[in-house]
Amino acid sequence: MHLSPPVHPMLARPVTALPPAGAGPAVFEQKADGFRALVFAGAEPFLQSRRGSDLGPAFPELVEAAAVLGVEAVLDAELVVWGEDGLDFAALQERARRRGATARRAALERPAHLIVFDVLELAGAVLLDEPLRQRRAALEDLFAGRRLTAPWALCPQTSDRETALDWLDPVWGAAGIEGLVIKDPRSRYRPGERGWLKLRTRVTVEGIIGAVTGKVTAPRSLLLGRLDAAGRLRLAARSTPLSRRASGELGDVLRPAGAEHPWWGRTFSAGWGTKEPLAFHPVVPDLVAEVEADTAFDLGRHRHPVRYLRLRDDMDPEDVRQ
Missing domain, CATH: 2.40.50.140 (Nucleic acid-binding proteins)
Structure with missing residues (x-):
């Protein structure tokens, strides 16, 4: 069985503070300011928005990257555009409205990137029921084995609370990191459910x-x-x-x-x-x-x-x- 679009992404519910230190195991990921995207990589590449629509016409360079990844995969990511001082959400919105030749020209002028934080399927194996720590290991192996570079980026993740608190510094916010996503490393991927936590700077x-x-x-x-x-x-x-x-x-x-x-x-x-x-x-x-x-x-x-x-x-x- 393979995953096919649309797949409802797993979501996060907002919180106002980090969970207490003794609340259980947790990992922390940077929350980039972009569009949520599910990437179906392989012979029939597809770039899906959070609500299930096709982002491919606006971001042809990312569809091409998914086509040549070299392995069938479904990846969960944040779609972003870099500006001079960090992530540029306004430029991302402007790019999302383009189609055809103007979209291809924009891809050269302001290329988009994918900050990947989860893998739902890899090389024919659906990983939804695998714990997050195993999915993360598979994702890291994919990046290392394929030597992935731009437009691919691996989302930073840590289990260290002090590092996570550093990521909440407004300096990171000014660069486009709007906070943290907090996850249980033992948890499975539950499409459509708010099983993660989100803490904004x-x-x-x-x-x-x-x-x-x-x-x-x-x-x-x-x-x-x-x-x-x-x-x-x-x-x-x-x-x-x-x-x-x-x-x-x-x-x-x-x-x-x-x-x-x-x-x-x-x-x-x-x-x-x-x-x-x-x-x-x-x-x-x-x-x-x-x-x-x-x-x-x-x-x-x-x-x-x-x-x-x-x-x-x-x-x-x-x-x-x-």
Whole structure:
């Protein structure tokens, strides 16, 4: 029996801290900021997205690499594009929209890579029921035996907690490593299940409160901005839902904005990747909030919602710039 697309990838559920040291055996892998991809290598290569669609037309160089791997295999990987300072998610998104000749040209200009962290099938043997430690050994043997180089990369893995904590340093986040995936080395691969843990690198940043969802006197969430080089307020983030206490405190100090607010008439999407408009109310942009965010930051915006921490009465909006 062979695996054939689509295969539902195994997933991870988010956590806010590393498991306790005595919680059981664990290995830690770097979580790169890219697209999840299952690679079907061999005579009929196929590059599958997390949701089962065909990524091959956008990334022809990776389909070619899968065709010439030299062995039938199904690999689980993160598809990434490198930029000057690390992984470039915006460039990855731009490449994903290309097809045909423009995709082939992009493959030469901004080649994609596959950071491989698991093997589901190898040389005719389905490995789903094998423990992770054996799948990892098979993956390392594949890389060593085939002397794999770009576009292939082996995902770093460690069982050392101190090394894992080092990987959570924001310096790694700035390079595109957005956190850790935590796995039980004894576990089998369970397609579609959230059997792993995911811990994101977190940093604290500031934003100007430019608008709210819900009522100004009882906001549900915040829209935060930063000033660009010309002094214009640009949307930078949206917060997670506010606690009742935070909503009450902010509702006491926020004021509805007048017609001079730059966001009147603007349309913001309700979420990343959707065109559904967000209903919001501009407020006077004279308050600065400190928020907790992960390191997924593209084109001046935080890709995921940020968590409100507190007001920064000691900061002026003029100090909060892109």
